[in-house]
Amino acid sequence: MAAKIVAALVCMVVMLRLSEAAVYKVGESAGWTTIANVDYKLWASTKTFHIGDTVLFEYNPQFHNVMRVTHSMYRSCNSSKPISTFTTGNDSITLTNHGHHFFFCGVPGHCLAGQKLDLNVIHPASSTPLSDPPISSSSTSPPSTPTIPAAGVPGSSPSHAASLPSAAAAVVALFVSLVFADFAS
Numbered sequence: 001m002a003a004k005i006v007a008a009l010v011c012m013v014v015m016l017r018l019s020e021a022a023v024y025k026v027g028e029s030a031g032w033t034t035i036a037n038v039d040y041k042l043w044a045s046t047k048t049f050h051i052g053d054t055v056l057f058e059y060n061p062q063f064h065n066v067m068r069v070t071h072s073m074y075r076s077c078n079s080s081k082p083i084s085t086f087t088t089g090n091d092s093i094t095l096t097n098h099g100h101h102f103f104f105c106g107v108p109g110h111c112l113a114g115q116k117l118d119l120n121v122i123h124p125a126s127s128t129p130l131s132d133p134p135i136s137s138s139s140t141s142p143p144s145t146p147t148i149p150a151a152g153v154p155g156s157s158p159s160h161a162a163s164l165p166s167a168a169a170a171v172v173a174l175f176v177s178l179v180f181a182d183f184a185s
């Protein structure tokens with residue numbers, strides 16, 4: 001019984017973790033290449049990257065690599081001073097900060113051929129669900145005006161709930177006093 005509960009909890013934790021951090025394979029089945037003419041800009045635009053997500057570059061390390069570079073190096077395909085270089089052919093890169101992340105293949109000609117990737121990891125403040133409810137509630141506040149009296153009903157019901165126990169207490173007090181009155185007599 002306890003083991004089942006623990007197993008269920010473990011499953012829940014695993015599912016939560018899966019929903020928190022995603023793994024994105026760059027280029028999907030085509031991977032990281034120049035052959036398939038993958039539009040990596042288009043690929044990135046279909047994803048929403050968050051801090052903690054992982055991007056996976058899969059490629060043949062004989063022909064390609066992955067360089068993380070600055071924006072200016074990305075624009076000019078300048079591979080002279082990469083921030084970091086990955087060469088395993090199966091490189092998982094976890095996104096640890098927000099903003100743009102620029103990558104390209106450092107093999108001569110490949111960046112110019114389009115083997116380049118610009119990921120934008122959205123800012124935590126702009127992505128928190130907390131900022132959404134106030135926006136949606138303010139936008140729906142004119143239609144929700146008729147529901148404000150309805151919203152006042154739950155506010156008045158606690159006073160009813162409070163009066164009920166006090167009435168019950170009064171009845172109990174009356175009963176107790178009657179019982180004591182019986183004992184006294």
Ligand SMILES: [Cu+2]
Nearest residue numbers: 064105107110
């Ligand atoms: Cu390449």
